[in-house]
Amino acid sequence: MVGAGFAGLVAADTLVNAGWDVTVLEARDRVGGRAWTDRLGNGAIIERGAEWVEDVQVEMLALCDRLGIPLARTGMSYHDRTPVGGPPVTEDELAAGRAALRTLFAELGDEAYDISVAEAIERLDAVEGAKVAFRARIECTSGAPATELAAWHLLHLASAPEQVDSPRIATGSDAPARALAERLGDRVRLAEPVTAITMDDDGVMIDTTNATYRAAHVVLALPKPILVQAPFVDLLPAEVRAAAETFAVSHAAKLFVPLAGDPAPSAILDTRRDYWVWTAKQGDDGLRPVLAGFAGSKPMLDLLEVERDGTTWARCVAEVRPDLELDFANAGTQTWADDPYAQGIYTHVRPGDRPDSTVLRQRHGRLVLAGEFTDDVWSGFMEGAIRSGMRAASLVDPALPPPPAATH
Numbered sequence: 029m030v031g032a033g034f035a036g037l038v039a040a041d042t043l044v045n046a047g048w049d050v051t052v053l054e055a056r057d058r059v060g061g062r063a064w065t066d067r068l069g070n071g072a073i074i075e076r077g078a079e080w081v082e083d084v085q086v087e088m089l090a091l092c093d094r095l096g097i098p099l100a101r102t103g104m105s106y107h108d109r110t111p112v113g114g115p116p117v118t119e120d121e122l123a124a125g126r127a128a129l130r131t132l133f134a135e136l137g138d139e140a141y142d143i144s145v146a147e148a149i150e151r152l153d154a155v156e157g158a159k160v161a162f163r164a165r166i167e168c169t170s171g172a173p174a175t176e177l178a179a180w181h182l183l184h185l186a187s188a189p190e191q192v193d194s195p196r197i198a199t200g201s202d203a204p205a206r207a208l209a210e211r212l213g214d215r216v217r218l219a220e221p222v223t224a225i226t227m228d229d230d231g232v233m234i235d236t237t238n239a240t241y242r243a244a245h246v247v248l249a250l251p252k253p254i255l256v257q258a259p260f261v262d263l264l265p266a267e268v269r270a271a272a273e274t275f276a277v278s279h280a281a282k283l284f285v286p287l288a289g290d291p292a293p294s295a296i297l298d299t300r301r302d303y304w305v306w307t308a309k310q311g312d313d314g315l316r317p318v319l320a321g322f323a324g325s326k327p328m329l330d331l332l333e334v335e336r337d338g339t340t341w342a343r344c345v346a347e348v349r350p351d352l353e354l355d356f357a358n359a360g361t362q363t364w365a366d367d368p369y370a371q372g373i374y375t376h377v378r379p380g381d382r383p384d385s386t387v388l389r390q391r392h393g394r395l396v397l398a399g400e401f402t403d404d405v406w407s408g409f410m411e412g413a414i415r416s417g418m419r420a421a422s423l424v425d426p427a428l429p430p431p432p433a434a435t436h
């Protein structure tokens with residue numbers, strides 16, 4: 029197993045339970061990959077990567093349940109963000125716009141792959157303030173400009189539930205990964221980046237910076253940008269490489285500002301710079317003392333100067349949340365484009381590209397792929413990574429069940 033994110037660890041755990049001899053090779057000195065929990069100086073839990081769980085993400089919920097990992101309600105909705113900075117828009121106008129968007133999305137059918145989010149929003153029967161908010165929302169979450177996103181990405185808004193109290197993993201998003209790694213024990217080798225792989229009739233030979241391993245099968249549970257580079261790309265059949273290349277890499281960053289006082293849970297979307305900031309509860313334990321933010325798309329990250337530091341972004345946040353007691357001196361950011369083992373956040377589909385990802389979910393001799401972007405429904409989510417790990421295990425050992433069909 030190459031990669032100890034959710035995908036690799038779920039696949040490894042499933043195979044070990046079925047009696048297989050598995051070794052997990054991980055480049056970093058921690059497990060969890062793009063799920064990475066940390067703490068601020070004031071004690072607040074922060075999520076440098078994945079944060080939100082949804083009630084429809086059934087494999088995620090089942091995994092937490094199996095591992096005894098608690099979820100905490102946040103008192104706010106991941107889906108419901110008050111737009112600021114654009115033309116005025118009321119709650120009723122936003123709700124009417126969402127209804128119009130659901131109708132438009134259903135009407136688009138396959139055209140959702142041909143036209144962009146920007147073009148689809150132009151056609152939307154909604155007030156300008158709602159259109160601006162929807163565009164910023166999708167650019168932020170999908171991590172690319174609306175002109176570069178297939179209208180298919182509007183599914184995220186079209187399928188959003190209206191009134192929810194969004195959950196998070198109480199002990200941190202990487203808790204399931206840490207728990208799985210504990211079960212796997214010394215089968216997980218940290219700080220061992222894979223540097224070369226060869227495959228022939230006798231098996232697979234894998235070199236890391238520390239050792240050489242031989243195996244009957246190899247599962248590559250890697251982010252898409254890493255999979256299509258050396259040392260992995262030469263292993264991929266041409267059709268797999270072509271399918272992988274239809275997924276473009278998305279970019280986003282996160283912001284963390286220690287927070288004092290006891291404000292209410294909230295979610296604000298700055299439509300001028302495509303970021304949202306939130307304050308959220310930690311279940312019954314009150315508010316997590318942090319204002320967190322997520323900004324998406326490369327042009328917006330450049331505008332917010334996130335690669336320099338968080339100062340420009342913090343200045344913008346101070347403008348939209350003057351009511352909060354924010355400790356900007358101890359604020360921090362997390363970028364992912366410069367992370368050597370992720371090189372982006374997740375992937376998106378460009379207008380005109382119609383990815384045939386079925387080939388990513390098949391076995392290719394001794395090679396099996398996993399990783400969130402290979403999932404047919406939940407790519408870009410922890411749920412997709414878990415489902416891909418279950419599928420990878422079933423491809424290695426056909427006696428194991430694949431994940432059940434899912435809907436968004």
Ligand SMILES: Cc1cc2nc3c(=O)[nH]c(=O)nc-3n(C[C@H](O)[C@H](O)[C@H](O)COP(=O)(O)OP(=O)(O)OC[C@H]3O[C@@H](n4cnc5c(N)ncnc54)[C@H](O)[C@@H]3O)c2cc1C
Binds near residue numbers: 056077250254400
């Ligand atoms: C900023 C951000 C916010 C997100 N928010 C959410 C959210 O709110 N909710 C949600 O469900 N999802 C969210 N996601 C997506 C979620 O994090 C991913 O879908 C999921 O964690 C991916 O798991 P994975 O196992 O497929 O990949 P990864 O977690 O990336 O695991 C791949 C592993 O491979 C390792 N690796 C790379 N190269 C090598 C090598 N050469 N040798 C050995 N190992 C290697 C990496 O170090 C990594 O540990 C977010 C992601 C980001 C970045």
